[in-house]
Structure formats: structure tokens, C-alpha cells
Amino acid sequence: MIGLTDYLIVSAILFSIGLMGVLRRRNLLMLFFATEVMLNAVNVAFAAISHYYNDLTGQMFAFFIIAIAASEVAVGLGILIVLYKKHGSLDLDDLASMRG
């Protein structure tokens, strides 16, 4: 039978995939994709805990995470478009202008 542990393991694997993407990626758009992966992994964990403890709080938190992710994407993509207009590239190494 599938227990809470299985869901938490899947969620941890998905979260580490997203974390790996955040560490690995140099392109800002791909970095955004990696953060979406991490947010989804946390949502799975919240839903699983909500189910196995018979509590609705986890689902509430997942709703607010989805709302925050949506607004993050709206603002972040606007910033990406402005950056692309200014620099012509989304690469983090090109955008780093302050070299200490």
C-alpha cells in the first residue's frame, strides 16, 4: 500500500531535481522552469500530508503557493522581457556586470 513516506520520497526527489536545475542552469528562463519544478514538488508533499493526516491545512497552503507562483511568473516574465530588450541575452554570465 502506498503510504505517506512514498509520497514524501517522490516529493524529495522532485525537489532535488529542481534544486539541481537551479544550481546548474545559467539561462534565466530555464532557472524559472527549475523553480516551478521545486514549487510543484512542495505542493505534492503538502497534498500528501493533508491526505494522510486528514487535515485541510496542507491543501490551503498548496493553494496559496499556486497563487504566489502565478504572480511570480507574471512579474518575473515582465522583468525577463525588459532584460532581454536591454542586453539581448538571458544568460546570467552575460548579465553579471559587477565583477568584484
Add this chain to the structure above:
Amino acid sequence: MYEAIAFYLFSALTIGLFLITVMSKNVLYAMTSLAAGMVLISGFFFILGADFLGVVQLIVYVGAVMALYSFAMMFFDATRDIKEKNTPAALVFLLGGLSALVLVLIFAGPIHSDAIQALYPMHEGVGNAQDVGIVLFTKYLVPFEVAAVMLLVAMIAGIILAGKKMDQSLTKDTSVDDADEILKQKDAK
């Protein structure tokens, strides 16, 4: 039985699709596999009995967020492969795994799972949407309204940021000048 099959199928597929998202060099492939993975994540929610959350995941993530991404991709050159100066993969794997492990230890260490009690328990015989609605509009009313205001602010910010200098072309190549000349010739005619 079917729950186990669905769980293993969904988990294998989401892990594979999200790995493609993280590893792919092509933006289009990464975005498509991300959208497919989010559809399968909503499958997890349906297995777990969180019907409303699954529908919201489908509508908001797969519908709105991925549509926003695909519209934004029209501003960037999506067909070209992304060249990234990557750090060594083994180091990234090690660092990612280690930091995930540390996070799990930090959050799992002091929790005694027996002491957890349901704050807002689900009711038998009541649909998930009704249950969610009652809790969301009573206990979580203020965060709900704050989230609504935040979404409005984000929408205005997105419009203003993306709409600035909309008449200028993003790709700074010579074809822009050609287009201008063609327009001038048309005007002359």
C-alpha cells in the same frame, strides 16, 4: 492496487519529465515537458483526494502559467539551442543532493509525527470542494484577500514591465531596417 499502479506510473513519468526540463538545451522541449509533468502532478492530487487542488493545478499551472511562458517565449529566440557554460555535473549532483538532504534533516528532525493533530479536519460525506470552500472563506479569508490583491499587483506589474517600448523590435538585426524601408516604399506609392 490501482492506486499503487497509478502512483508508480505518475511518479516515474513526472521524475523523467522534470529531468528533461532541467537537463534539456532546448527551451521548447523544456517547456513542453514541464507542462506535461504538471498535468501528471495534478494526477497525484486526484489520487490523494484533493480534487479541487487538482483542478486548480490544471487550470492555473497548465492553463495560465504555461500559456504565459509560451507567450513570453515568442519574445525570445526559442528555436536556438541554449549554450550554457555549465559547472561539472557531478559537483552539481553532489551539491543538490547534499542540500536536499540537509533540508530534509532540518525539517524532519524535531517533528514527532504522533503529536500532529488535524486543525481543520475533513468531513465524511462532504465533497472536497465544499470542505475547501468552508475553510478558505472562514479561517483563511484574510490571506485569500491578500492573495487576490497580490495577484492584481502582479498583473499590473507584468503589463507595465512587458508593455514598455512595445513598438521596438527585440531582435536587433538588419531585417528591422528592411521592414522600415518596405513601409516607406509603400507610403511613397
